[in-house]
Amino acid sequence: MVPLALLQAGGPYICNIIMEKPTIICGVQQVGVGIKDVVEAYNWYIKAFGVDILVADALGVAERMLPYTGGKPRPRRAVLAANLKGGGGLEVWQPMDNNITPPKEAAALGDYGIAVCKVKALEIERAYSHFGQLEGASLLGGISEAPYGKRHFYITDPYGNIFEIVEDDYTLFNLKEYPTGGVHGAVIGVSDMDKSIDFYARLLGYDKVLFDSTGEFEDLKGLPGGNGVFRRVLITTTAPLQGPFAELYGYGVIELLQAYDRTPKKVFEGRWWGDPGFIQICFDIRNMEGMRARAKALGHDFVCDGGTDFKMAEADGHFTYVEDPDGTLIELVETYRVPVYKKLGIYLNVKNKDARKTLPRLIMRAMKFLRVKNIHA
Numbered sequence: 001m002v003p004l005a006l007l008q009a010g011g012p013y014i015c016n017i018i019m020e021k022p023t024i025i026c027g028v029q030q031v032g033v034g035i036k037d038v039v040e041a042y043n044w045y046i047k048a049f050g051v052d053i054l055v056a057d058a059l060g061v062a063e064r065m066l067p068y069t070g071g072k073p074r075p076r077r078a079v080l081a082a083n084l085k086g087g088g089g090l091e092v093w094q095p096m097d098n099n100i101t102p103p104k105e106a107a108a109l110g111d112y113g114i115a116v117c118k119v120k121a122l123e124i125e126r127a128y129s130h131f132g133q134l135e136g137a138s139l140l141g142g143i144s145e146a147p148y149g150k151r152h153f154y155i156t157d158p159y160g161n162i163f164e165i166v167e168d169d170y171t172l173f174n175l176k177e178y179p180t181g182g183v184h185g186a187v188i189g190v191s192d193m194d195k196s197i198d199f200y201a202r203l204l205g206y207d208k209v210l211f212d213s214t215g216e217f218e219d220l221k222g223l224p225g226g227n228g229v230f231r232r233v234l235i236t237t238t239a240p241l242q243g244p245f246a247e248l249y250g251y252g253v254i255e256l257l258q259a260y261d262r263t264p265k266k267v268f269e270g271r272w273w274g275d276p277g278f279i280q281i282c283f284d285i286r287n288m289e290g291m292r293a294r295a296k297a298l299g300h301d302f303v304c305d306g307g308t309d310f311k312m313a314e315a316d317g318h319f320t321y322v323e324d325p326d327g328t329l330i331e332l333v334e335t336y337r338v339p340v341y342k343k344l345g346i347y348l349n350v351k352n353k354d355a356r357k358t359l360p361r362l363i364m365r366a367m368k369f370l371r372v373k374n375i376h377a
Helices: 038-049 124-133 193-204 288-297 361-370
Strands: 024-034 053-062 074-082 089-095 113-121 151-156 162-167 183-189 208-215 230-236 253-259 277-286 310-312 315-323 329-341 346-349
Touching (some): 024 183, 024 329, 053 310, 053 361, 089 277, 113 253, 113 277, 124 151, 124 162, 183 277, 193 230, 193 253, 193 288, 288 315, 329 361
Parallel strands (some): 024 089, 277 329
Antiparallel strands (some): 024 277, 053 074, 074 089, 113 183, 151 162, 208 230, 310 315, 315 329, 329 346
């Protein structure tokens, strides 16, 4: 009999580590975005993407990211928020030291790092109309069919970040206020496609290739650098939804792009973690020590470890980071506790829950008490 712990990665890429606790990737928890004004940006993201479940709003100092903040602790305000229609959230991050370095030039597709944040939409035409009328949003072309069969379109936010709105029928709660759900994944530039496919499969269980093609792509031509020749691969996981918040996240995807007709650059070259742009993609996991062993076995040990005592406002857990083969930051978070009703001091403690089980929807629905219309300075 194969030990259960050997089956946790899912699919053909199984990390040969035996342990008592299962190591589970629950889903894409959030994509982090650096912003100059967190209040302005988050209030815009509520209107744009319906991320009105305010899980945390924390003012503090990033003391454990020194390799990416010039060796000095960096004061910051971070807002973590989600959309109860389903999908990952956004972590909106503002450096508070007034030492903010924007990119010297706009990133182009294929540059190493996160180029695009993907967002779920059940009704693609309604979403397109919504962004066409939303002040601050700029449509990058019309609705088209991606080569992997989903209808989608692209927008930029008021700060130059690109979002892809992707047709997806997964819904946790059928809320009507907003035309989109939450985050679906990201587009990441890579230098060696086969190496990256292997990395994301072995570390994160994204072992199912949904699409793999090389050439020019009509649906990319409205994006910066989109007229080039790319190898384009879309991956997801074959593992079932597991973990306390897995039903909130649903299934995520990662789109990997390798540019063939130019030499890409690093999106965050010469800049700090938290500067403007997409900072990281974050995965909610169970069993951080199991993930550490898996990362070490791949030669991608943790580059930052926040420890088990980390708190972000009323939420707490254990966060760490690894780098993909091109240095793109991947955050791993094992959530211990999140608020449910802050005014009454009610919290949801999942630290010792069965790592495989998802929370009942009745409990998930209680997160509606975290809904906000806006935040203030």
